[in-house]
Amino acid sequence: DTAVSQxxxxxxxxxxxxxxxxxxQNLGHDTMYWYKQDSKKxxxxxxxxxxxxxxxxxxxxNRFSPKSPDKAHLNLHINSLELGDxxxxxxxxxQAGTGHGYTFGSGTRLTxx
Amino acid sequence: GNSVTQMEGPVTLSEEAFLTINCTYTATxxxxxxxxxxxxxxxxxxxxxxTKADDKGSNKGFEATYRKETTSFHLEKGSVQVSDxxxxxxxxxGQGGSEKLVFGKGMKLTxxx
Numbered sequence: 571d572t573a574v575s576q577x578x579x580x581x582x583x584x585x586x587x588x589x590x591x592x593x594x595q596n597l598g599h600d601t602m603y604w605y606k607q608d609s610k611k612x613x614x615x616x617x618x619x620x621x622x623x624x625x626x627x628x629x630x631x632n633r634f635s636p637k638s639p640d641k642a643h644l645n646l647h648i649n650s651l652e653l654g655d656x657x658x659x660x661x662x663x664x665q666a667g668t669g670h671g672y673t674f675g676s677g678t679r680l681t682x683x
Numbered sequence: 684g685n686s687v688t689q690m691e692g693p694v695t696l697s698e699e700a701f702l703t704i705n706c707t708y709t710a711t712x713x714x715x716x717x718x719x720x721x722x723x724x725x726x727x728x729x730x731x732x733x734t735k736a737d738d739k740g741s742n743k744g745f746e747a748t749y750r751k752e753t754t755s756f757h758l759e760k761g762s763v764q765v766s767d768x769x770x771x772x773x774x775x776x777g778q779g780g781s782e783k784l785v786f787g788k789g790m791k792l793t794x795x796x
Contacts (some may be wrong), residue, residue: 671717
């Protein structure tokens with residue numbers, strides 16, 4: 571019944587590896603997002619997709635590539651992981667044009683060693 | 684661009700104390716305003732929201748009023764509980780269908796018995 575679900579919840583990997591985080595929402599929303607939360611709890615948007623189309627792409631290294639196969643899914647692939655990529659990554663969804671807030675997933679804690 | 688400035692903590696209170704977390708914003712037009720809460724080890728949950736000037740959002744004993752004249756959305760609770768210990772984020776979503784949610788830096792609250 572989870573509205574926005576992310577997998578995995580925890581991810582520990584070595585520098586240089588490639589990894590993916592998956593996100594799915596069953597709310598019928600048309601827009602999905604990826605946020606990064608650093609060690610100081612600061613939240614910064616990375617990407618946003620509306621109906622599978624990229625609409626927000628903040629200043630994020632090219633090693634990060636989002637993919638949206640349909641409007642209910644938004645995955646995040648990260649190539650050549652670096653120590654500085656260690657953070658908690660949150661997926662979220664919303665319905666465009668409503669002025670409502672976002673519904674967030676429970677987060678994926680990525681640790682690069 | 685849109686931005687949110689909120690009190691930075693951490694803040695420690697005793698149970699039943701009064702809580703105020705200040706939040707001011709910069710935005711064009713009429714944004715929607717939100718307070719999110721993040722309990723330890725969890726994702727973000729929407730606590731309350733207000734979508735137009737003078738609206739008051741309330742939930743779980745917390746309340747905040749959208750003040751356009753002072754561009755503020757301060758969060759208050761009359762009597763905090765230990766279970767309110769969390770990180771609180773003020774956020775803004777601008778007008779327009781694809782406007783992103785912009786967060787303040789978050790404030791960690793610890794309530795002691």
